[in-house]
Amino acid sequence: MRILSGIQPTGTLHIGNYLGSVKQWSDMLNDSPEIEAFLMVVDLHAITVPQDPAVLRRKIYELLAIYLAAGFNPEKDNIFVQSQNPDHPYLGWIFNCITPFGWMERMTQYKDKKQKMEEYQNIVSVGLFDYPALMAADILLYDPDMVPVGADQKQHVELTRDIAERFNNIYGETFKVPEFRTNKETTNILDLQNPDKKMSKSDASAAGRIDLMDTPQGIQDKLKRAVTDSDNHVAYDPEKKPGVSNLLAIFSSATGKTVEELAQAYDGKGYGQFKSDIADAVVAFLSPLQEKINTYLSDLEQLDRIVNNGNERARELSSQKIALVADKMGLYHDGKKI
Ligand code: TYM
Numbered sequence: 001m002r003i004l005s006g007i008q009p010t011g012t013l014h015i016g017n018y019l020g021s022v023k024q025w026s027d028m029l030n031d032s033p034e035i036e037a038f039l040m041v042v043d044l045h046a047i048t049v050p051q052d053p054a055v056l057r058r059k060i061y062e063l064l065a066i067y068l069a070a071g072f073n074p075e076k077d078n079i080f081v082q083s084q085n086p087d088h089p090y091l092g093w094i095f096n097c098i099t100p101f102g103w104m105e106r107m108t109q110y111k112d113k114k115q116k117m118e119e120y121q122n123i124v125s126v127g128l129f130d131y132p133a134l135m136a137a138d139i140l141l142y143d144p145d146m147v148p149v150g151a152d153q154k155q156h157v158e159l160t161r162d163i164a165e166r167f168n169n170i171y172g173e174t175f176k177v178p179e180f181r182t183n184k185e186t187t188n189i190l191d192l193q194n195p196d197k198k199m200s201k202s203d204a205s206a207a208g209r210i211d212l213m214d215t216p217q218g219i220q221d222k223l224k225r226a227v228t229d230s231d232n233h234v235a236y237d238p239e240k241k242p243g244v245s246n247l248l249a250i251f252s253s254a255t256g257k258t259v260e261e262l263a264q265a266y267d268g269k270g271y272g273q274f275k276s277d278i279a280d281a282v283v284a285f286l287s288p289l290q291e292k293i294n295t296y297l298s299d300l301e302q303l304d305r306i307v308n309n310g311n312e313r314a315r316e317l318s319s320q321k322i323a324l325v326a327d328k329m330g331l332y333h334d335g336k337k338i
Contacts, residue, residue, distance in 0.1 A: 004144035006040035009059035011201030014209040016189030019253045020150030022070045024183045037077040038142050039067055044083050048127040064303045069292035080310035087318040091137035095163050099133055107132055136160040141318040143176040151188040154180055171328040185249040192226040195243040213290055216283045223279040234266035234274050251278045254285040
C-alpha cells in the first residue's frame with residue numbers, strides 16, 4: 001500500500017493544514033508501518049501566484065522541517081521537493097494535452113484564487129488555471145493507492161482520476177487510478193472568525209487561524225475570540241453549530257479523544273472553560289512540535305541530505321513511468337527505433 005501527498009511551501013502553515021494533512025498521514029503510518037509514503041514539498045505549485053524568492057526558499061526548508069518534526073522517517077518515507085524532479089512538469093505537460101479545457105474550468109479552487117488575485121490586482125497566470133494537471137502528474141507518476149488530503153483538494157484528486165482513466169483509455173493501461181482519502185472531522189478546519197469558510201494560509205488576517213508556530217499566548221487569545229454562537233451549549237453539529245463543532249474537531253485532534261466524548265464532558269459547562277481548555281490542549285500539542293521544527297531548522301545541511309536522498313528515490317521510480325508513457329505515446333525516448 002502506497003500513499004502520496006503534498007503541501008505548498010507558501011504562507012504560514014496552520015493547524016488546519018497540519019490536522020487535515022500531515023497528522024492524517026502520520027496517524028496512518030503509525031497504525032500501519034508497512035505503508036510506503038511519498039511526501040512532497042510542491043514548490044512548482046507555489047509559483048502559480050507571485051512569491052518572494054527569499055521567502056519561498058525559507059518556506060521550503062520550513063516545510064521539510066515540519067515533515068520531519070511530525071515524525072516521518074527519511075530512511076523509509078520518501079520526502080522530496082517537486083522542482084528537483086523534472087518528470088513532474090514533463091508529465092504535467094502531457095496531461096495538458098489530453099485534458100479537455102472544460103474539465104479545468106470547473107475547478108472551484110481556481111475560481112476562488114482567481115478572484116483573490118484580481119482583488120490584489122495581480123495577474124491570473126496560465127499556471128494558476130492549469131495547476132491541477134501538474135498535481136495529477138505529481139500523483140500518477142508514483143502509482144499511489146491513496147491520496148490523503150483535506151476536503152478542498154477532493155475535486156483535484158477526482159480530476160486526477162479522470163485524467164488517469166482518459167489516458168488509460170486512449171493509450172492502454174498505464175496509470176493506477178488512486179483513491180481520495182480524508183479524515184471526517186479534520187477534513188475542513190474552519191476559520192475561527194468566519195466559521196462559514198475554511199481556515200486559509202493565504203488569508204490576510206491571522207486572527208482566524210492558529211499558525212503552527214504561534215506562541216501560547218497567541219493561541220489563548222485567538223481561541224478566546226473564536227466565533228461560536230449564542231446558546232452557550234457545547235455540542236457537535238457541524239450544520240447547526242459550525243463554530244463550536246470546529247473547535248471540537250481541533251480539541252479532538254489535539255487530545256486523541258473523540259468529539260462525542262469531549263462534547264459530553266463539556267455539556268452544561270459553557271464556552272469560557274471550553275475555549276480555555278482547548279487552548280491548553282493545543283499548546284501542549286504544538287509545543288513539542290515547534291521545538292522539533294526549530295531543531296531541524298538549525299541544520300539546513302541535514303535537510304539538504306534528506307531531500308537529495310528522497311529526490312533520488314523518487315526519480316528512480318518516476319523515470320520508469322515516464323519511459324512507459326513516452327513509449328505508449330510515440331515520443332522520442334532512449335533512442336527507440338521505428
Ligand atoms: P495546500 O498546500 O493548499 O494544502 C495542504 C494540505 O492541507 C489541507 N488543508 C486543509 N485541511 C483541513 N482544513 C483546512 N482548513 C485546510 N486547508 C488546507 C489541503 O487539503 C491539503 O491536503 N494542491 C495541493 C498540494 C498538492 C498535492 C499534490 C496534494 C500538489 N500536488 C499531490 C496531494 C497530492 C495544495 O495546494 O495543498
